[in-house]
Amino acid sequence: xxxxSIIFMGGILTLFLGLNKxxxxxxxxxxxxxxxxxxxxxxxxxxxxxxxxxxxxxxQQMLDISGTxxxxxxxxxxxxxxxxxxxxxxxxxxxxxxxxxxxxxxGGILLMGAEHFVMLFLGLxxxxxxxxxxxxxxxxxxxxxxxxLKYFIMGAxxxxxxxxxxxxxxxxxxxxxxxxxQLKLSFASHFGExxxxxxxxxxxxxxxxxxxxxxxxxxxxxxxxxxxxxxxxAVFMAVIVKIxxxxxxxxxxxxxxxxxxxxxxxxxPILGITILGGNIMAIGQSKVKRMLAxxxxxxxxxLLLFILIPFEENINVLATYSFSYGLGTIxxxxxxxxxxxxxxxxxxxxxxxxKNKLHGFLLIIATLSIAGVPxxxxxxxxxxLFSSAFAYNQSAVLIALVGSAISIAYYFKxxxxxxxxxGFEKTDNSERFELNLNSVYLLILIVITVxxxxxxTILEYLL
Amino acid sequence: MExxxxxLILALASTMLxxxxxxxxxxxxxxxxxGFTLVLNxxxxxxxxxxxxxxxIPWLGDNIRxxxxxxxxxxxxxxxxxxxxxxxxxxxxxxxxxxxxxxxxLMQVGLNGVFMAFDGLLFYIFWELAMIPIYFxxxxxxxxxxxxxxxxxxxxxxxxxxxMLASLxxxxxxxxxxxxxxxxxxxxxxxxxxxxxxxxxxxxAFLIKIPVFPFHLWQPNTYVxxxxxxxxxxxxxxxxxxxxxxxxWYLLLVPESIDFYQPIVICLAVIGIVYGALIAIRxxxxxxxxxxxxxxxxGLITAGILTLSIxxxxxxxxxxxxxxxxxxxxxxxxxxxERTYKSRDLNDLGGIASKSKWFTIGFFLxxxxxxxxxxxxxxxxxxxLLKSLFNYNTTMVVFAGLTVILCAVxxxxxxxxxxLGEGKNESNKDMCISVNLELIxxxxxxxxxxxxxxxxxxxxxxxxxxxxxILKELLNVKGVLS
Numbered sequence: 001x002x003x004x005s006i007i008f009m010g011g012i013l014t015l016f017l018g019l020n021k022x023x024x025x026x027x028x029x030x031x032x033x034x035x036x037x038x039x040x041x042x043x044x045x046x047x048x049x050x051x052x053x054x055x056x057x058x059x060q061q062m063l064d065i066s067g068t069x070x071x072x073x074x075x076x077x078x079x080x081x082x083x084x085x086x087x088x089x090x091x092x093x094x095x096x097x098x099x100x101x102x103x104x105x106x107g108g109i110l111l112m113g114a115e116h117f118v119m120l121f122l123g124l125x126x127x128x129x130x131x132x133x134x135x136x137x138x139x140x141x142x143x144x145x146x147x148x149l150k151y152f153i154m155g156a157x158x159x160x161x162x163x164x165x166x167x168x169x170x171x172x173x174x175x176x177x178x179x180x181x182q183l184k185l186s187f188a189s190h191f192g193e194x195x196x197x198x199x200x201x202x203x204x205x206x207x208x209x210x211x212x213x214x215x216x217x218x219x220x221x222x223x224x225x226x227x228x229x230x231x232x233x234a235v236f237m238a239v240i241v242k243i244x245x246x247x248x249x250x251x252x253x254x255x256x257x258x259x260x261x262x263x264x265x266x267x268x269p270i271l272g273i274t275i276l277g278g279n280i281m282a283i284g285q286s287k288v289k290r291m292l293a294x295x296x297x298x299x300x301x302x303l304l305l306f307i308l309i310p311f312e313e314n315i316n317v318l319a320t321y322s323f324s325y326g327l328g329t330i331x332x333x334x335x336x337x338x339x340x341x342x343x344x345x346x347x348x349x350x351x352x353x354x355k356n357k358l359h360g361f362l363l364i365i366a367t368l369s370i371a372g373v374p375x376x377x378x379x380x381x382x383x384x385l386f387s388s389a390f391a392y393n394q395s396a397v398l399i400a401l402v403g404s405a406i407s408i409a410y411y412f413k414x415x416x417x418x419x420x421x422x423g424f425e426k427t428d429n430s431e432r433f434e435l436n437l438n439s440v441y442l443l444i445l446i447v448i449t450v451x452x453x454x455x456x457t458i459l460e461y462l463l
Numbered sequence: 464m465e466x467x468x469x470x471l472i473l474a475l476a477s478t479m480l481x482x483x484x485x486x487x488x489x490x491x492x493x494x495x496x497x498g499f500t501l502v503l504n505x506x507x508x509x510x511x512x513x514x515x516x517x518x519x520i521p522w523l524g525d526n527i528r529x530x531x532x533x534x535x536x537x538x539x540x541x542x543x544x545x546x547x548x549x550x551x552x553x554x555x556x557x558x559x560x561x562x563x564x565x566x567x568x569l570m571q572v573g574l575n576g577v578f579m580a581f582d583g584l585l586f587y588i589f590w591e592l593a594m595i596p597i598y599f600x601x602x603x604x605x606x607x608x609x610x611x612x613x614x615x616x617x618x619x620x621x622x623x624x625x626x627m628l629a630s631l632x633x634x635x636x637x638x639x640x641x642x643x644x645x646x647x648x649x650x651x652x653x654x655x656x657x658x659x660x661x662x663x664x665x666x667x668a669f670l671i672k673i674p675v676f677p678f679h680l681w682q683p684n685t686y687v688x689x690x691x692x693x694x695x696x697x698x699x700x701x702x703x704x705x706x707x708x709x710x711x712w713y714l715l716l717v718p719e720s721i722d723f724y725q726p727i728v729i730c731l732a733v734i735g736i737v738y739g740a741l742i743a744i745r746x747x748x749x750x751x752x753x754x755x756x757x758x759x760x761x762g763l764i765t766a767g768i769l770t771l772s773i774x775x776x777x778x779x780x781x782x783x784x785x786x787x788x789x790x791x792x793x794x795x796x797x798x799x800x801e802r803t804y805k806s807r808d809l810n811d812l813g814g815i816a817s818k819s820k821w822f823t824i825g826f827f828l829x830x831x832x833x834x835x836x837x838x839x840x841x842x843x844x845x846x847x848l849l850k851s852l853f854n855y856n857t858t859m860v861v862f863a864g865l866t867v868i869l870c871a872v873x874x875x876x877x878x879x880x881x882x883l884g885e886g887k888n889e890s891n892k893d894m895c896i897s898v899n900l901e902l903i904x905x906x907x908x909x910x911x912x913x914x915x916x917x918x919x920x921x922x923x924x925x926x927x928x929x930x931x932x933i934l935k936e937l938l939n940v941k942g943v944l945s
Contacts, residue, residue, distance in 0.1 A: 374588040401625045416610035419603045456523040
């Protein structure tokens with residue numbers, strides 16, 4: 001609860017700062033606020049600090065940011081902090097973009113904490129509307145404008161579908177509170193079949209959210225939007241929107257748990273085509289950014305496994321996976337951003353390892369982590385997800401394993417160029433290691449990824 | 464535990480100090496002293512049967528533990544790994560030292576871990592960990608077709624590993640306490656259909672790694688284009704992971720499926736023996752000959768393991784060590800030839816014997832070891848393997864026995880065309896391999912060929928107790944072989 005309060009106020013503060021201070025001010029302020037919000041959320045989760053006063057402002061049946069939601073919001077804020085700091089801002093003027101990112105983040109946290117469909121809708125809109133603007137923030141670029149328009153239209157449609165689903169659910173149960181819905185459904189489950197209205201409602205709500213997280217039949221917007229939007233915004237969409245979207249999906253399916261035997265029937269095909277489709281389509285991509293977009297689609301598929309397993313017991317699994325996915329995606333997007341040239345093809349990585357050792361190591365570690373190779377956090381996350389899902393649905397896990405095997409084919413493509421020194425001549429300043437703030441952040445990314453991979457017990461202290 | 468963190472420290476040290484200390488002898492010396500001390504130290508404190516763990520601490524929750532144990536088989540493989548790695552480091556050419564050495568040390572961590580791990584997930588992690596450095600060694604330093612070869616190698620082995628992971632997770636779900644520990648996985652009883660599936664996961668991983676006949680497609684090109692050190696690590700040590708896994712993790716964990724898979728795997732292995740040997744005869748590239756001969760030799764070891772007799776298992780254990788030594792020696796010799804004569808094509812070479820006598824003696828010892836002439840190290844192991852196969856099925860041994868003849872054909876052809884006669888290439892006719900510290904180490908390694916050949920019983924004494932234990936467990940606990 002404290003996190004969302006800080007960054008919402010912080011967003012307004014940042015906007016005002018932009019009036020008469022240079023752009024760097026607003027960026028640094030928002031980054032600091034994100035760190036502060038993340039830390040205080042984590043302390044609140046651990047019970048070290050207490051902000052009970054804040055809870056009195058919001059009615060409990062609407063919003064509940066405590067427990068794991070609190071942890072997830074701390075994670076989301078930390079990843080937001082990393083994105084804000086690491087990804088360079090290509091935009092000229094500036095307070096509005098950091099401020100919009102803060103607003104969007106606070107929407108994501110409200111979405112995760114929503115206990116009521118109205119709150120859920122509100123969170124989703126606060127998350128999305130700033131993103132429509134941000135996607136088009138590179139105004140001189142035609143692709144960016146296209147991305148904004150496409151994202152806006154798709155987003156508007158998916159929200160409309162979600163609202164229709166909400167109305168159906170209200171028709172079916174007479175309430176919009178997720179806890180009450182769960183209670184009513186568990187009574188109703190003793191009387192046989194569920195009403196068709198409820199089923200349709202659940203499908204429509206899921207479709208609305210699956211649009212946001214770009215699961216396969218609803219993924220068509222995502223590669224284009226990622227490609228068009230500025231890199232900083234693309235990684236923001238890939239990380240923040242996906243993590244909060246999946247947490248919400250898990251929350252909703254938790255309330256609809258009595259219907260799980262029925263909902264599994266259509267979640268499973270979506271999961272299968274998302275994993276296989278995302279991975280197979282990624283192989284053919286020649287542009288790095290589109291490859292990363294499809295890779296994030298395939299990760300949406302792995303995360304769908306989470307819908308199949310009981311929510312409360314396995315919440316740590318989702319937390320770990322989100323953490324590892326966030327770290328890996330941010331690293332890869334950062335490298336893509338640093339070496340991106342006109343054609344944006346894989347050859348941008350040529351001689352990367354000789355040009356900059358730190359970037360080379362980051363590429364290796366991040367790739368291994370996101371591909372799920374042991375000794376990285378990515379493996380721990382994938383292992384936990386697969387082994388807990390294995391008890392509930394073995395065929396889905398087998399599909400996921402096949403998908404992981406396919407993913408090697410495209411994740412390792414940059415290595416082909418990174419170690420290829422042909423046509424590269426060493427200059428004196430090319431290999432010097434500079435210790436500045438940016439390289440410290442990169443080192444943090446590398447160290448977290450490896451240390452948790454080797455000593456996963458650390459996660460128990462974090463969680 | 465020291466066997467894991469000391470190589471790790473060495474890997475970090477050689478990364479940091481790579482520029483300053485780019486002398487391979489320093490790293491080779493440190494690694495030689497550290498490796499032998501640590502392995503011999505293990506010998507002193509353990510009998511050669513499984514006893515209490517060296518380390519046993521919780522790693523991920525309470526159920527997945529960092530559990531290491533040592534028995535005779537493991538000890539022998541640790542000796543092989545830590546004994547050969549100093550030689551492999553010493554075999555580099557000076558200009559690549561700072562790039563390859565850290566990766567070799569990192570690989571040592573993974574390999575030591577694989578052989579000692581007694582927890583399912585830990586085994587999987589070390590299994591993958593050993594694969595990452597070798598991927599980068601082959602990717603960065605291969606001669607040609609770098610990406611194509613290495614990605615094929617990586618995907619093949621990764622698919623196998625994932626299948627093994629699926630099997631491990633399945634077994635994990637069946638254990639009483641939801642635990643990955645070896646003892647709990649061992650206690651699981653599967654029905655026939657389950658065991659076929661679980662067994663296929665393990666077998667896929669191990670047969671790809673070994674490699675056995677239809678799964679070998681990654682192997683020849685990787686061996687040929689990789690730098691000599693990569694080929695040595697891959698064939699000398701890494702494929703022993705597969706054979707070790709077959710004994711420790713497949714036979715004991717899914718013995719219910721042995722009845723089904725035994726004839727299939729033995730058949731494939733025997734096909735591989737003849738197939739590898741026949742192809743090797745027609746090759747001109749020396750490395751490619753060794754690659755296919757390796758396919759043929761490990762086929763025999765695999766077949767021996769699957770006969771489930773004490774002779775087969777002891778022979779396999781001995782032959783794992785011996786094949787490691789021989790193949791590392793042969794690749795080292797080829798590396799030396801290639802550095803001096805800039806070619807490893809049999810059509811370009813010849814007359815080396817008249818120029819570099821000491822080198823030829825060493826190389827010849829490895830050749831006869833590979834051919835398995837009596838009193839060389841290859842003979843006892845191969846004899847025991849063929850004997851066990853004879854007891855299993857007489858028809859099989861007729862084909863498997865061809866390896867003795869065919870191996871002599873291609874190895875002697877290799878020796879004859881490269882060493883004897885006149886040099887065929889005018890430009891490098893008069894060069895010779897200089898006598899230096901590297902050549903002396905090469906000769907020291909080659910003397911072990913004779914030593915093991917004359918005193919094989921000392922090594923068999925080490926593996927026999929653990930192989931005996933494995934067979935007893937198969938017989939008593941699981942009721943196989945009855």
